[in-house]
Amino acid sequence: MTWPVGRRRxxxxxxxxxxxxxxxxxxxxxxxxxxxxxxxxxxxEQRLELGFLLAxxxxxxxxxxxxxxxxxxxxxxxxxLALPSxxxxxxxxxxxxxxxxxxxxxxxxxxxRSRRDEQLVTVRTVAEAAQFAVLPPLPERVGTVRCAGLYRxxxxxxxxxxxxxxxxxxxxxxxxxxxxxxxxGLSAVGTVAGLLGAFREAVLDQPDLQGVAARLDRRLVVDSxxxxxxxxxxxxxxxxxxDDSRAVRIVSCxxxxxxxxxxxxxxxxxxPSGTPLGVGIGGLxxxxxxxxxxxxxxxxxxLTDGVTEARDSAGRFxxxxxxxxxxxxxxxxxxxxxxxxxxxxxxxxxxxxxxLLVFAPDAPDVPGPGRDVNVGP
Numbered sequence: 001m002t003w004p005v006g007r008r009r010x011x012x013x014x015x016x017x018x019x020x021x022x023x024x025x026x027x028x029x030x031x032x033x034x035x036x037x038x039x040x041x042x043x044x045e046q047r048l049e050l051g052f053l054l055a056x057x058x059x060x061x062x063x064x065x066x067x068x069x070x071x072x073x074x075x076x077x078x079x080x081l082a083l084p085s086x087x088x089x090x091x092x093x094x095x096x097x098x099x100x101x102x103x104x105x106x107x108x109x110x111x112x113r114s115r116r117d118e119q120l121v122t123v124r125t126v127a128e129a130a131q132f133a134v135l136p137p138l139p140e141r142v143g144t145v146r147c148a149g150l151y152r153x154x155x156x157x158x159x160x161x162x163x164x165x166x167x168x169x170x171x172x173x174x175x176x177x178x179x180x181x182x183x184x185g186l187s188a189v190g191t192v193a194g195l196l197g198a199f200r201e202a203v204l205d206q207p208d209l210q211g212v213a214a215r216l217d218r219r220l221v222v223d224s225x226x227x228x229x230x231x232x233x234x235x236x237x238x239x240x241x242x243d244d245s246r247a248v249r250i251v252s253c254x255x256x257x258x259x260x261x262x263x264x265x266x267x268x269x270x271x272p273s274g275t276p277l278g279v280g281i282g283g284l285x286x287x288x289x290x291x292x293x294x295x296x297x298x299x300x301x302x303l304t305d306g307v308t309e310a311r312d313s314a315g316r317f318x319x320x321x322x323x324x325x326x327x328x329x330x331x332x333x334x335x336x337x338x339x340x341x342x343x344x345x346x347x348x349x350x351x352x353x354x355x356l357l358v359f360a361p362d363a364p365d366v367p368g369p370g371r372d373v374n375v376g377p
Contacts, residue, residue, distance in 0.1 A: 027064040030057045030073050038080065054081060055099050058106035062113065070110040074103025134193045135164065138357070140333070142167045143174040145241050148332035149357035150340050152350060161353040162188035163304045166196055170203040173243045175212065178302040178357055179236030179255065194219050195234060209238045209251040210287045213277065220278030233278035237271070237302050241361050248300060248361070250290045253277050256308065259321065260292065261299040264328065266321045297330065299360055306354030310347040318346050332358040
């Protein structure tokens, strides 16, 4: 979702001429022009040749209004021109007929535009429903873990790209995934849908994260066998928050390392980087998991390279680890909002799929089996 994950920023980026309704000033422009020209003509004793400007009102109305309102404004323009008392330089019959023709043409354009807008709204509604089915909004809490995130697809007008994420509660606790498939845009949506379907099944029946990763890898291997160019792969990081401990278990399949925000310091967690999904990890060395004990107030961040590879006008990459400590907030949603605004200020725009999830797990009153992580002196 362009946007915190739960609120879809893509909708905020839709501009006029890209599907959003016209701004208010465009809707008022024909009326203001009609009233303003009439007032200007009435306030001067000289005959001003302003009638040609009136001909612009019906086409302007067709940009914002339907055929009925456009016909009404066109009729008012013809009436203003035809009445001698208005003083618009006493137009001849040819001038009035020209404006009448322009008005009729504007009504036709408004009718075609209205029908097309209705069709586009229907198509967009169906497309959004299908994409929300693939990547539903992230809930604020899953089990004992509070969640928030950023998600933006690189391709304009889409809600799903080459990045994917999910957070699910299973029999052993809360499991999450953040990943990045080969390519981006609509061409990657099918791969994203297949991986998320496999993840949601594996969460329920796989005893550990290595088993979940193996299930995802098998999904990609099978899908690649049906492709003409079988180079399909994805990177991913999987996290598990057990119900019975205050630790998090992490497995990486060639993905950027998660970050731990603790006491104003940022640590890149040293997760062993395994083989990406889709190359047949079942026949390779087993994936190694990192278990980290969490403290109250810890924030865990999983991201794709779209965040750290955002560049400013000088070509410098966004320094996430340096800027992250400046966002001192315990609310995961506030943290993602602040990060999104900072990325936009730094880079201006983001040209790659971008995903960043923040996890704030509740700390149970039981000891964790994981290792503590040194985040500084």
